[in-house]
Amino acid sequence: MTRPVVAVTADATTVNWNIWGDVAVAVLPQPYLDKVTQAGGAPVLLPPLVEAVESVMERVDALLMSGGADIDPALYGARPGEFVFPPHPARDAAELAALAVAERRGIPVLGVCRGLQLISITRGGTLDQHLPEHSPAVPGRYEPRTIRVKPDSLLGSALGPSPTVYCHHHQGIDKLGAGLVATAWSDDGVIEGAEAVCGRPVPGRGTPARTGPVPSEPPHRAGGAGDVTAARCGGGTGWDPTLICLTTRGPRV
Numbered sequence: 683m684t685r686p687v688v689a690v691t692a693d694a695t696t697v698n699w700n701i702w703g704d705v706a707v708a709v710l711p712q713p714y715l716d717k718v719t720q721a722g723g724a725p726v727l728l729p730p731l732v733e734a735v736e737s738v739m740e741r742v743d744a745l746l747m748s749g750g751a752d753i754d755p756a757l758y759g760a761r762p763g764e765f766v767f768p769p770h771p772a773r774d775a776a777e778l779a780a781l782a783v784a785e786r787r788g789i790p791v792l793g794v795c796r797g798l799q800l801i802s803i804t805r806g807g808t809l810d811q812h813l814p815e816h817s818p819a820v821p822g823r824y825e826p827r828t829i830r831v832k833p834d835s836l837l838g839s840a841l842g843p844s845p846t847v848y849c850h851h852h853q854g855i856d857k858l859g860a861g862l863v864a865t866a867w868s869d870d871g872v873i874e875g876a877e878a879v880c881g882r883p884v885p886g887r888g889t890p891a892r893t894g895p896v897p898s899e900p901p902h903r904a905g906g907a908g909d910v911t912a913a914r915c916g917g918g919t920g921w922d923p924t925l926i927c928l929t930t931r932g933p934r935v
Contacts, residue, residue, distance in 0.1 A: 685724040686743035690714050691777050691797070692727045693750045694770070714748055714794075728780060730773040739783035744790040747777055747797030752853060757800075758808045765812040765852070778804065795851055798876060805859025816872060817852040824848040829874045835865035837875045849874060 692710040699705050708729035718725040725746075728738055739745070754769035755762045762769075777800055784791050793801050799809055818824055826846045831838045841847070855873045858864055866875025 685722060687741070688718045688723040688725050688744045688746050689728040689738055689742040689780065690718065690725050690746045691748050691773075691780065692729050693748070693773060694730050710748060714746065718746060728776070730770070730776040732772065732776045732779050735776050735779040736783055739780050739787070742789070744792070745780055745784040747781070747791065747793040747800065749795030749797065751796070752811075753796055753800055753803065753809065755809070755811065758803045760808065760811070763811040774800070796853075799853065799855060802855050802859035802862060802876070805861050806857075807855060807859030807862070808857040810854050810856040810872075813852060813854050813872065815870070816850060816854060816868070818850045824850050827868070830867050830869070831875060832865040835875070835877055837865045837877065847874075 690710060692708040694706070694708050696704045697707050697709070699707070708727060710727055715725045723744065726738070726742065728735065728745075751770045751773065752767045754771065754774050755766060756769075757774065777797075781791065781801065781804060791801070793799075799807075803809070825848070827849050828844055828846050829849060831841055831843050831845060833843045849868070855876070858873060858876060861879050862876045863879050864873045864875065865877050866873070868874050
């Protein structure tokens, strides 16, 4: 059986690797790839190279937008506040291009942390630029917490009404984008999940904090390891995005 191919957005940075120092790399935490594979998909890294995005996205069956650095506040009409980290313009541009192709083709989209935030922004949403009470006490270490999930949502069908998740993020959704509906919340009311409103019984899903671990993500300075969102409005391959949603369960790696 041929596995559906899932493009997973990667970040760009420099690392010291083996005998080499300051090597420019496209990187992605391994658990993203493991979870997609365990769910029956075949993951492919999508580097932040905007000129290559369309060619890749025309060939895949789904898009997983990973967590990572802060999104440029200019994209939602704001100025950077005191706690906003420098933007990654190449990554922002590449992921916006990937999302545009995915929406045009009608294939499933799942966003983790900054992924949902970016989806919301493309629909007119805004971010709260700093949520200290939702940031990890120790950078890179994510502790379990319980969130409230709307039972009749896709997220609820995957995780149940009150799942324990690894949910930390220094930014979060302020105004939710048009066409999205909140489906999960923290105990203080911060949106932790959202779904696309597509006029179908099981349209899609999302979250702006991490609902469920792809857990051993490194200490990104931005949105953290938080949101999970999938949107599926018509068309596509017939591959149930719930398969990806379910991978947010499981023990911390």
